Amino acid sequence: MADKKAIEFRNALGAFATGVTVITTLSDEGEPVGVTASSFNSVSLDPPLVLWSLAKNSLSKVAFCNSGHFAIHVLSSKQEDISNIFAKSGGDKFSGIAWKTGENESPILDEYAALFECKTMHQYEGGDHIILIGEVLNFDQRDELPLLFHGGQYAETRPKLNSEPVDAVDIDEGRFTEDFLLYLISRAHFQSSRPTHLKLEELNLSQREYMTLAVLSMNAPASENELAERLDHTGFSPDAELLDQMALRMLIDMSDDGYELTTKGRKYLMETLAVAKAAEDDLLDHFSHREVADTKRVLKKIIELTGADIPDLWNSTEENSEKN
Ligand SMILES: Cc1cc2nc3c(=O)[nH]c(=O)nc-3n(C[C@H](O)[C@H](O)[C@H](O)COP(=O)(O)O)c2cc1C
Numbered sequence: 001m002a003d004k005k006a007i008e009f010r011n012a013l014g015a016f017a018t019g020v021t022v023i024t025t026l027s028d029e030g031e032p033v034g035v036t037a038s039s040f041n042s043v044s045l046d047p048p049l050v051l052w053s054l055a056k057n058s059l060s061k062v063a064f065c066n067s068g069h070f071a072i073h074v075l076s077s078k079q080e081d082i083s084n085i086f087a088k089s090g091g092d093k094f095s096g097i098a099w100k101t102g103e104n105e106s107p108i109l110d111e112y113a114a115l116f117e118c119k120t121m122h123q124y125e126g127g128d129h130i131i132l133i134g135e136v137l138n139f140d141q142r143d144e145l146p147l148l149f150h151g152g153q154y155a156e157t158r159p160k161l162n163s164e165p166v167d168a169v170d171i172d173e174g175r176f177t178e179d180f181l182l183y184l185i186s187r188a189h190f191q192s193s194r195p196t197h198l199k200l201e202e203l204n205l206s207q208r209e210y211m212t213l214a215v216l217s218m219n220a221p222a223s224e225n226e227l228a229e230r231l232d233h234t235g236f237s238p239d240a241e242l243l244d245q246m247a248l249r250m251l252i253d254m255s256d257d258g259y260e261l262t263t264k265g266r267k268y269l270m271e272t273l274a275v276a277k278a279a280e281d282d283l284l285d286h287f288s289h290r291e292v293a294d295t296k297r298v299l300k301k302i303i304e305l306t307g308a309d310i311p312d313l314w315n316s317t318e319e320n321s322e323k324n
Helices: 003-014 061-067 080-086 181-192 194-203 207-218 224-234 240-248 263-284 289-306 317-323
Strands: 021-026 032-037 041-044 049-055 069-074 099-101 107-109 114-126 129-141 147-150 153-156 252-255 258-261
Touching (some): 032 049, 032 080, 032 107, 049 061, 049 114, 061 069, 061 114, 069 107, 181 194, 181 263, 194 207, 207 224, 207 240, 207 252, 240 252
Antiparallel strands (some): 021 069, 041 049, 049 129
């Protein structure tokens, strides 16, 4: 095929989105061998057969054609680095990767979204590739999002919305559904901050005291007015009485310039933040990088659209007044 036509052919094939697999076997010398492959597909349910194709110029060709077995690892969205390692030609691709020997001798990586251990059933000529058909002897699946390949680059799944946006609020009836975005934001907030609230109870800190400590950690010293201004929009701004109580409990200190955190106040805040961060880490484990980035973008935009007059927490009050 002429060069231009070949590129167009490749590009057209790239329009077909696939998953990404790493397929492993053993060499004649008993060394682990593996390649990244997106040509994997199902063939038959009974008997359970799968196929993939291997370039004839692949250094792993002899191993795959002779071993009589291979293991297909469907990669998760977190395994782009593994795909890149096995897409390199030659070299020791297994150093630094956790694996063990599987039931039919193929090397099995510790991490995958799905695994198919196969006995090689057929090999067919397919132009510059060899098509390998394997009978699946053993398989496994894990709760992981898959890594995708589309248009020459890695991608991630995003479930397609198959319905028109629904009316989430019925004003006349005074009812709302579970699709009401503001309800979802509030409920997600209340539920996801439960571990933090339990920690606050343990430390005998109220929400207002916690918010005051948090604001002081970012910008201190601050006067009572500055604290009130920064927290006014939350409904949890401190008054003189609360600040006095906090000073008595040695959570904050009053100097000529305003209020500051004490060592105890900072310690309580750090303990609470550690609980909040651990809760966030547990939650984010269930989402892809893309989903997290998209959610943050949407939330930041909502904050921007609804808070033009609200001071920026990370800048000093003077900078904020200059900005306004
Ligand atoms: C996303 C992706 C999909 C690939 N799919 C295949 C494939 O289906 N078959 C193949 O032979 N090579 C495929 N490759 C290329 C091989 O992984 C690459 O040629 C590798 O270097 C072969 O290693 P080896 O020469 O050590 O055997 C793919 C590479 C990438 C990045």
